[in-house]
Amino acid sequence: xxxxxxxxxxxxxxxxxxxxxxxxxxxxxxxxxxxxxxxxxxxxxxxxxxxxxxxxxxxxxxxxxxxxxxxxxxxxxxxxxxxxxxxxxxxxxxxxxxxxxxxxxxxxxxxxxxxxxxxxxxxxxxxxxxxxxxxxxxxxxxxxxxxxxxxxxxxxxxxxxxxxxxxxxxxxxxxxxxxxxxxxxxxxxxxxxxxxxxxxxxxxxxxxxxxxxxxxxxxxxxxxxxxxxxxxxxxxxxxxxxxxxxxxxxxxxxxxxxxxxxxxxxxxxxxxxxxxxxxxxxxxxxxxxxxx
Amino acid sequence: xxxxxxxxxxxxxxxxxxxxxxxxxxxxxxxxxxxxxxxxxxxxxxxxxxxxxxxxxxxxxxxxxxxxxxxxxxxxxxxxxxxxxxxxxxxxxxxxxxxxxxxxxxxxxxxxxxxxxxxxxxxxxxxxxxxxxxxxxxxxxxxxxxxxxxxxxxxxxxxxxxxxxxxxxxxxxxxxxxxxxxxxxxxxxxxxxxxxxxxxxxxxxxxxxxxxxxxxxxxxxxxxxxxxxxxxxxxxxxxxxxxxxxxxxxxxxxxxxxxxxxxxxxxxxxxxxxxxxxxxxxxxxxxxxxxxxxxxxxxxxxxxxxxxxxxxxxxxxxxxxxxxxxxxxxxxxxxxxxxxxxxxxxxxxxxxxxxxxxxxxxxxx
Numbered sequence: 001x002x003x004x005x006x007x008x009x010x011x012x013x014x015x016x017x018x019x020x021x022x023x024x025x026x027x028x029x030x031x032x033x034x035x036x037x038x039x040x041x042x043x044x045x046x047x048x049x050x051x052x053x054x055x056x057x058x059x060x061x062x063x064x065x066x067x068x069x070x071x072x073x074x075x076x077x078x079x080x081x082x083x084x085x086x087x088x089x090x091x092x093x094x095x096x097x098x099x100x101x102x103x104x105x106x107x108x109x110x111x112x113x114x115x116x117x118x119x120x121x122x123x124x125x126x127x128x129x130x131x132x133x134x135x136x137x138x139x140x141x142x143x144x145x146x147x148x149x150x151x152x153x154x155x156x157x158x159x160x161x162x163x164x165x166x167x168x169x170x171x172x173x174x175x176x177x178x179x180x181x182x183x184x185x186x187x188x189x190x191x192x193x194x195x196x197x198x199x200x201x202x203x204x205x206x207x208x209x210x211x212x213x214x215x216x217x218x219x220x221x222x223x224x225x226x227x228x229x230x231x232x233x234x235x236x237x238x239x240x241x242x243x244x245x246x247x248x249x250x251x252x253x254x255x256x257x258x259x260x261x262x263x264x265x266x267x268x269x270x271x272x273x274x275x276x277x278x279x280x281x282x283x284x285x286x287x288x289x290x291x292x
Numbered sequence: 293x294x295x296x297x298x299x300x301x302x303x304x305x306x307x308x309x310x311x312x313x314x315x316x317x318x319x320x321x322x323x324x325x326x327x328x329x330x331x332x333x334x335x336x337x338x339x340x341x342x343x344x345x346x347x348x349x350x351x352x353x354x355x356x357x358x359x360x361x362x363x364x365x366x367x368x369x370x371x372x373x374x375x376x377x378x379x380x381x382x383x384x385x386x387x388x389x390x391x392x393x394x395x396x397x398x399x400x401x402x403x404x405x406x407x408x409x410x411x412x413x414x415x416x417x418x419x420x421x422x423x424x425x426x427x428x429x430x431x432x433x434x435x436x437x438x439x440x441x442x443x444x445x446x447x448x449x450x451x452x453x454x455x456x457x458x459x460x461x462x463x464x465x466x467x468x469x470x471x472x473x474x475x476x477x478x479x480x481x482x483x484x485x486x487x488x489x490x491x492x493x494x495x496x497x498x499x500x501x502x503x504x505x506x507x508x509x510x511x512x513x514x515x516x517x518x519x520x521x522x523x524x525x526x527x528x529x530x531x532x533x534x535x536x537x538x539x540x541x542x543x544x545x546x547x548x549x550x551x552x553x554x555x556x557x558x559x560x561x562x563x564x565x566x567x568x569x570x571x572x573x574x575x576x577x578x579x580x581x582x583x584x585x586x587x588x589x590x591x592x593x594x595x596x597x598x599x600x601x602x603x604x605x606x607x608x609x610x611x612x613x614x615x616x617x618x619x620x621x622x623x624x625x626x627x628x629x630x631x632x633x634x635x636x637x638x639x640x641x642x643x644x645x646x647x648x649x650x651x652x653x654x655x656x657x
Contacts, residue, residue, distance in 0.1 A: 017529045024536035031543045054321050055546065059564065063539065066567050069445035069574045070532055073525070076448040078514055079506040085455025086502035090495065092456060093463050129449060133456040136349075136435045142356075142426050255492045263499035267506070 011080040011269045012121035018070050022124065022157075025067040029150045032056040033189045037221050060146040064128060064153075071125055079267040080122065084129055087114050091126075092134035107134070108186070108241070109248035110256070111152055112179055115159030116171075117260040123156025147193050155182050172253050179245030187238035191229045298590065301651040303345075306433030307441060308592035312339075313429030315599025316640055319606040320421040324414040327629045328637060329421045332602075333360075335640040336428040342644035344431050356427025360420030367416030371408050381406040441586050445575030451514065455505065459498070466494050524573065531570030538563020595643045605636025 014022070035056065087110070094106040111130065115123025131149045159178060166174055313336070320332050337357075344350040372386075385403045436457065442450035470493045542560025545552075609632050 017533070021529075021532050021536060024533065024540060028536065028540045028543050031540070031547065035547050055560070056543075059539070059543070059560065062564055062568065063536070065446065066532055066536070066571050068449045069571050070529070072446075072448040073528065073574050077506075078509045079503065081448055081452050081514070082455060082502040082506035082509060083499070084452035086459050086498045086505075088452065088456035089459040089463060090498060092460060125449065125452075129452050129456060133453050133460075136453070136457065137460060142359075142423055252488055252491055255488055256495060259492060259496050259499065262496075263503070267503060 011083060011118040011264070011267075012071060012076065012125055014071070014119075014121040018073070018121070021067055021070040025063050026154070028063055029060065032060055033147065033151075033193050036192060036195060036225070057143045057146075060150065064146055064149055068125065068128060071121055077269055080118075080269060083118070083263070083267065084122070084126060087126055088129040088133045091130035092137050095130075095134045106244060106248065107131075108152070108155060108182060109179060109245050109252070111156045112159040112175055112182070112245070112249065113253060113256050114260060115156035116162065116175060117257060117264055118160070120157045120160030123158075123160040124153045125156075127151075127153035127156035144190075144194070147190065151186050151189055155186065158182070171257075172249065175253060176246050176249050179249050180242045183242035183245050184238050187241065188229060192225060195225055195228060299648045301649050302587075303434060303437070303650050304432075304595060304647060305441070305586045305588050305592045306435070306438040307586075308588075308595040309432040310429045310438070311596040312599030312640070312643060313425045313432075315596075315601070315603040316428070317422045317425035318603040319637065319640075320418060320425060322603075322606040323633070324418050325627050325629065325633075326414065326417055327627060328606075328633055329417050331634060331637045332421050332640070333424055335637060336425050338641055339644045340428045340431045343647060343650060345434075345650045347434070349435060350431045353427050353431040356424050356430070359427075360424045363420045363423065364413065364416035367412040367419075368409055371412040372404055383409070437586055440582070443571070443575055445571050447575075455502075459501070459505075462501070463494065463498065466497050470494055470497070524576070528570050528573045531566055531573065535563045535565070535567025535570055538566060591647045594646050598639055598642045602636055602640045605639070606633055609633045609636065 091107050091110050094110060107130065111123070111127055114126055118126075128149045131145065131152050135145050159175070162174060162178060316332055316336055320329060323329065340350075340353050344353070382403050382405050436454075439450050439454050439457075467490065470490050473493075474489060538559050540563075542556060542558075542563055545555035546557070546560060609630075
């Protein structure tokens, strides 16, 4: 089997051009997440440092919109569309299950499994639509939404890019490992983005010791950030998320993977249905209603 | 324009409410003056109470208020816990807790000054106000109608989200059905087993449903790939990639103060414009008629203009009178309020009087 890029049987095909757009958006998006570590401020432009995050809050949604338009540019299969919708609904239903109980985040394991089965492009779009739909349902639209969408899109995409050959128990082990890594990375990135907002930016009249200091060296700020995130969220939220992912993938993983694969086979993405033999002139005779 | 028809009860276009709320949020991001921020909060709250329906998303406005309160609280609380002794006016001296070596430079508790607490309060209030403004948009704009007004390039993704929103209630029904079937069979078992025995049938049911839905969408012409010639697609792709390259350079230059300034703002804005042009050409392939498209009448214009006006006033006054928009934290004093920004913010309350009331008779579409 060839590489994942543009495999014909994938629910959402990622051609070389879509891959380029995805990569560029990921680079720009990542910079918007880790900006507190990147900022190098000249003394005279000190007051412009803290303006940047407000600009990013406006720019990131536009980037997500562009990449989604590019991914669906060739026109999406209706089966992929319906599958996206239904899986997003399931994710949106899973999400409030964990809300309120410290760190039990139930949205990711389904994202990982679906990305694994349906491929990287589908995983990316599913990450975006799941979080968007759940935000609409639970009225959680806010400045954090684009950041959460991009993060979970990466999670779904990464799951689709894991090596294909591994199967059986080894596959579950790999997915569990991925789930744990992703749980901590998600916490780290979301914290990093929000860190300067919650502790305040270091300014002459206040030097909180875990605050962000614009213009300080990367290592200084990274050290401060790691202490902040260890103190506030690693023990509770991130570990809770990692445990939820592990348990959910171990217990439900094999069965969910089998169910999703069965659905994927039944949907037979990328295969144009024909009645009997193709006509001699090579044209197709129209879509065949799926037998159930 | 006759006033009688203007004030006929109807639901406004959701984009108008979003423009209004974003205008308020942008205005809030320009100031840390607590009087102004309080006025913005009051304006948003008043309009929400005056013009919301009793749909579930409208009732969630309270959640945003709680969240805003939590943001302010944590901001101030962190100043207490992680030391905020900078400044002249020390309020309390708490006992300091020493920390191990790896947490070098971090202090727990200790002296707390009025300046640092006030700084935390101002910054927190600004963020909380922005969050509440977005909450107001959520409460006033019907999300389903907003999805209907999606730009054509996002047609597919929008359809997927609409499918998600309409499948969502069916999941609960599916869970009930599976549980009833289990009870009839007298199934017991351990907790994890029960989880699997409910989750998997529900999932399988939902996936089967999605294939049936796809078949019925196919037969109604949904998701058909339009015909676009290769050159047009090449232009679309090139525009998107060039635009995104520009955005990458712009973002980097914004963050790195040592690169020339002309690489920052202009590249970011230019890249976005080019990318959005690509987005528009990508939408050209989708040619579909809309069933009952959302109306954009005078009332929508009024709402949107009110929001934009608030943002514009605060942008212009910040260059004239920056001290009152961002009260000083070095010399403690009562923040002053000048007339111009206050009147500007109060323009935002006009939609509560100048718009038709929402139509509560009909079930929201």
